[in-house]
Amino acid sequence: MVDDGSKDNVSGEINIWVKKDSRFKYIYQDNEGVSSARNKGLDHATGDYILFFDPDDLFSTNALENLISLAKDDIDIIIGKNAITNGQNYDIVEYLVHYSKPLQKVSNQDKNLIKIVVEEPIICVAWNKLYRRDFLKTHNLKFKKGVLHEDELWFFETLFKANAVIFNNEPTYFYNVTNLNSVINNMGLK
Template identity: 30%
Template sequence: MNMPFISIIVPVYKVEQYLHNCLNSVLAQSYTNWELILVDDGSPDSCGTICDEYAQKDNRIKVIHKENGGLSSARNAGLDVMTGEFVSFLDSDDFWHSDYLKILMGYFNTGDVDIAQCDFVRGVETVFPTFSLESSCMVYTNHSIFTSEAAKIIMWGKVYRADFFQDIRMPEGVINEDDWTTWKLYYQAKKITVTNRPLYYYTYNSSSIMGINKKKPNLSYFGAYEERINYFRKNREKDLVDVSHMQLCKSLILLYANDMLTNEQREEIRKRFRESWKEITNSPMVSFKLKLIFGVFNLCPTIMAKIISILR
């Protein structure tokens, strides 16, 4: 079997209770031709020491110790030193199925695939659960990935060709950095292979960025959608402009259901929603069901937010 070399980048910060399980899941991979780049982002706990201990046991593991700069800064530091032909990201409080690399790397042997993506499961377990679902695999272009339901804005759960990052880095100093980056990687790809197999375990960690954001809403990701919409408009990708507006509308409705929003934030959400909804009211890219939901939210945002909260 052809086994190209892959770089695995793990940003590490204040996750000492999860880190062993994360790193052990990499060491347990059935695919063995890899380097593991651990980026200790100035973690104040024992994470730095744990990283060094693993590096002493396996020469495939490299450790970078740096001042705290945030998730994007840590990932970028790993990208700057990687040597693999491919690259994958793993958050340090999460872990992989033992065949994560074997399955995803296998798709690159079937043609000119640029990105391989899997599904994920979330929870608080430390052992990967067993699934009996019938696995399937779909292939998308850099256009159809956006117009389907397959696109996932998260950086992890994918294997990328490393040369995709020659001109792309994650923006530093912002929250929701994945929103600014993943769409660029999708659009750069000629072919994206997506499997429904859950091979990535997302650990619910209340102290993580994702957990914190549920308590302290941050609206900075609006800028990522503006950048994306403007880019697609400039490239005359009308369908992708409409899909981007649609996805922004969906995210705004979900965000509006957050009880921690300020009145100013709620007004900003309504304003953004009205602007995007106006753009796609008659778009064929938006289903009748979504148009109905968007229309109700536009008229009665509080009622729709309560319905969303109940459904969630």
């Protein structure tokens, strides 16, 4: 878990996880921006899968199990469904647009993935997706620094290099829109 110079108690929260589970690591860096933090996380990752999240958001209680259960040898990206929540009680306000077909594997080999991207709503962000780490490493997929909406660019780079992607219609990620400290609400920051 990478702390990009937070000014709140993120380090305390991360240390709770690090103490509970040795697979978690706490990495601190001065505020270098989200791309740098994500790249640092990619460089230090040792597990089979990569998952990005913001500290003010939540996963569903079974998100990891749900996403990992869909991970097969040829699946490079598993995309979950996103919900928007409003504040401390995390009540769901609405679901973000999502590819709405039943659980489906889509291969880049048959060009269906390009058709889906053009015709269907897909949230083009890094979070709420499970990526195979060896796939990201093989293709040297890193976030571009100093670019607005860098996760959208990165998402398409990963999407079009993936052998296969699966869309999961189970809600797994709850995006909190009321935190005034979140990166998306402070677009002028790094």
